[in-house]
Amino acid sequence: MQVLAVTPEIYPLIKTGGLADVTGALPIALARQGIATKTLVPGFPQVLAAVAPSVPLLSYPDLHGGKASVFAAKASGLDLLILDAPHLFERAGGPYGDASGMDWPDNWRRFAALGFVGADIAEGAIPAFVPDLVHVHDWQAALTLAYMRYGKAADTPSVITVHNLAFQGRFGAGIFAELGLPVAAMSLDGVEYYGGVGYLKAGLQAAWAITTVSPTYAVEIGTPEFGMGLDGLIAQRAEDLTGIVNGIDVDIWDPETDGQLKATYSAKTLKARAANRKAVEERFGLVHDGSPLFCVVSRLTWQKGLDVMAGVLDELVASGMRLAVLGSGDAALEGALLAAAARHSGRVGVVIGYDEGLSHLMQGGCDAILIPSRFEPCGLTQLYGLRYGCVPIVARTGGLADTVIDANEAALAAGVATGFQFEPESGHALVHAVKRAIAAHEAPKAWATIQRQGMKADLSWDRSAAKYADLYRSLVARRTA
Numbered sequence: 001m002q003v004l005a006v007t008p009e010i011y012p013l014i015k016t017g018g019l020a021d022v023t024g025a026l027p028i029a030l031a032r033q034g035i036a037t038k039t040l041v042p043g044f045p046q047v048l049a050a051v052a053p054s055v056p057l058l059s060y061p062d063l064h065g066g067k068a069s070v071f072a073a074k075a076s077g078l079d080l081l082i083l084d085a086p087h088l089f090e091r092a093g094g095p096y097g098d099a100s101g102m103d104w105p106d107n108w109r110r111f112a113a114l115g116f117v118g119a120d121i122a123e124g125a126i127p128a129f130v131p132d133l134v135h136v137h138d139w140q141a142a143l144t145l146a147y148m149r150y151g152k153a154a155d156t157p158s159v160i161t162v163h164n165l166a167f168q169g170r171f172g173a174g175i176f177a178e179l180g181l182p183v184a185a186m187s188l189d190g191v192e193y194y195g196g197v198g199y200l201k202a203g204l205q206a207a208w209a210i211t212t213v214s215p216t217y218a219v220e221i222g223t224p225e226f227g228m229g230l231d232g233l234i235a236q237r238a239e240d241l242t243g244i245v246n247g248i249d250v251d252i253w254d255p256e257t258d259g260q261l262k263a264t265y266s267a268k269t270l271k272a273r274a275a276n277r278k279a280v281e282e283r284f285g286l287v288h289d290g291s292p293l294f295c296v297v298s299r300l301t302w303q304k305g306l307d308v309m310a311g312v313l314d315e316l317v318a319s320g321m322r323l324a325v326l327g328s329g330d331a332a333l334e335g336a337l338l339a340a341a342a343r344h345s346g347r348v349g350v351v352i353g354y355d356e357g358l359s360h361l362m363q364g365g366c367d368a369i370l371i372p373s374r375f376e377p378c379g380l381t382q383l384y385g386l387r388y389g390c391v392p393i394v395a396r397t398g399g400l401a402d403t404v405i406d407a408n409e410a411a412l413a414a415g416v417a418t419g420f421q422f423e424p425e426s427g428h429a430l431v432h433a434v435k436r437a438i439a440a441h442e443a444p445k446a447w448a449t450i451q452r453q454g455m456k457a458d459l460s461w462d463r464s465a466a467k468y469a470d471l472y473r474s475l476v477a478r479r480t481a
């Protein structure tokens with residue numbers, strides 16, 4: 001089976017969040033299931049710098065205001081189709097905005113172009129690669145499915161994966177005329193969304209199947225509390241919706257071989273983590289006093305609930321822990337965390353920025369990782385934590401609820417606990433969970449059992465990829481039936 005994936009981000013070429021980890025790892029795991037994927041990605045500067053250009057397979061004299069082409073490339077074991085459109089994608093800054101974080105005003109045009117080209121390929125524009133199925137990720141790729149549905153490849157099976165319902169790609173009605181879709185598409189069951197145009201909405205409406213990245217989030221997004229305005233549509237499509245938990249790249253994230261660690265280790269040599277802990281303490285300016293060392297590695301946004309944590313930080317420090325925070329995002333939150341670090345010098349350390357290597361070292365050296373998200377479609381950092389013996393302390397929501405087994409009395413007695421869960425959005429509940437973790441940490445043998453139990457979990461992509469492969473096969477069978 002041949003699959004066309006369409007995504008704005010793919011690890012290791014371009015990444016702003018967990019979406020890239022998924023689109024970078026899934027094709028490789030799917031190949032082991034006999035499924036060949038080619039991934040269409042925008043030619044951002046970071047992408048073009050990582051690949052060798054080749055003869056264009058497709059050319060556009062005028063794609064939304066400039067010349068564009070698609071060429072094939074290979075990188076990190078991935079088969080890529082790169083949409084080279086300098087007027088749309090070759091800009092300094094991030095993939096969605098300028099260096100100051102302001103969204104590009106023409107994002108609607110940039111990702112309409114991506115979708116338009118995706119649908120052309122679905123329709124057979126590259127004769128040597130006519131996909132059996134198209135799989136798009138998030139709002140930036142979602143319009144592919146609207147272009148397919150309204151003419152180009154209406155009977156090619158399709159899947160949309162929602163990595164985060166908070167990002168919807170909502171634009172004014174004025175753009176519709178420039179999308180090149182038929183007038184009929186500007187309707188309630190088309191791309192129209194609260195009077196404007198909704199890219200994610202259009203994709204959810206057009207997709208043959210919808211997936212999201214955990215079973216609990218799949219249920220949550222059908223409710224007004226988590227549905228972000230799309231719950232009605234999601235509930236309507238409940239029969240076509242599945243939750244498939246993300247895997248992680250267990251080769252990149254392997255404490256036995258990880259080159260970013262000061263000392264590698266296994267479940268049998270947990271003591272070796274001490275060298276990593278010391279390196280973290282030094283990097284974050286923390287005292288070396290043997291007290292529990294917790295960490296946060298996160299985008300600093302409302303979703304992640306770190307404002308709730310910042311609100312109880314004094315209590316957390318008073319309970320005896322030290323905290324190392326790596327993250328960037330919301331300026332007010334960055335400020336609050338830096339202020340806490342100044343207030344609790346030696347006990348709280350903050351590094352503002354994005355540092356992949358340091359995130360590995362933290363997982364390899366800290367005792368626990370705090371993830372107080374308000375909502376979390378899947379979450380990857382708790383999975384890295386499990387694999388590295390960095391015990392996750394998580395809000396009971398979405399994929400966090402599905403992947404961490406709370407260390408309650410029964411789970412501890414049965415030896416199956418892998419972390420700690422607490423009620424989301426409650427500073428009080430977070431403090432309580434941290435205190436439970438600190439108490440557990442005081443019994444080194446029991447703590448090591450929790451660590452080892454997490455390290456035993458099968459977090460590889462193979463299990464999840466098998467579920468995607470089953471879904472793909474069932475959709476392709478439906479087409480031919």
Ligand SMILES: Nc1ncnc2c1ncn2[C@@H]1O[C@H](COP(=O)(O)OP(=O)(O)O[C@H]2O[C@H](CO)[C@@H](O)[C@H](O)[C@H]2O)[C@@H](O)[C@H]1O
Nearest residue numbers: 017018019163298299327353354355356376377378379380
């Ligand atoms: N400052 C920093 N330095 C270094 N590394 C950093 C970092 N900040 C974050 N990261 C890394 O970025 C990734 C974040 O992944 P998450 O799944 O936690 O969240 P995200 O919300 O981006 O993804 C969305 O998509 C993914 C994929 O489906 C879902 O798991 C998730 O719930 C959903 O919100 C991890 O690999 C993490 O280590």
